[in-house]
Amino acid sequence: MSKTMRLSDAEQEAIRQKAIEINKLLINKGHPPLKDSELVHKILAKAVPCVQLSKDGEIILEGL
Template structure:
């Protein structure tokens, strides 16, 4: 499938377990407090997931032992 065709596909559902959902909710609350204190609009949990994925996908690599890791700069 071409990149163009892939980008036009409908949204895909990703299931988060209870722990992941709770961690995401807590992080969104933490970040939204900062945004609101700076006079900015809060973001939805779903938007936070998109932003995390956008940044993490490019930073994801395979370690020498075969583990999937995110390399932070």
């Protein structure tokens, strides 16, 4: 699998906005902010084990 993944402009913006939101919360709790890429790695580490296929063939996240 490729180490590089292309994201649409909308996906990039959604990650940027979520990073801003999370980093404000982290800073308020006295933690250092995360880079966008670090946030994506943490999200993937939590989400990938939960990915399932529904009976309808839809990708879903179970157990989050």
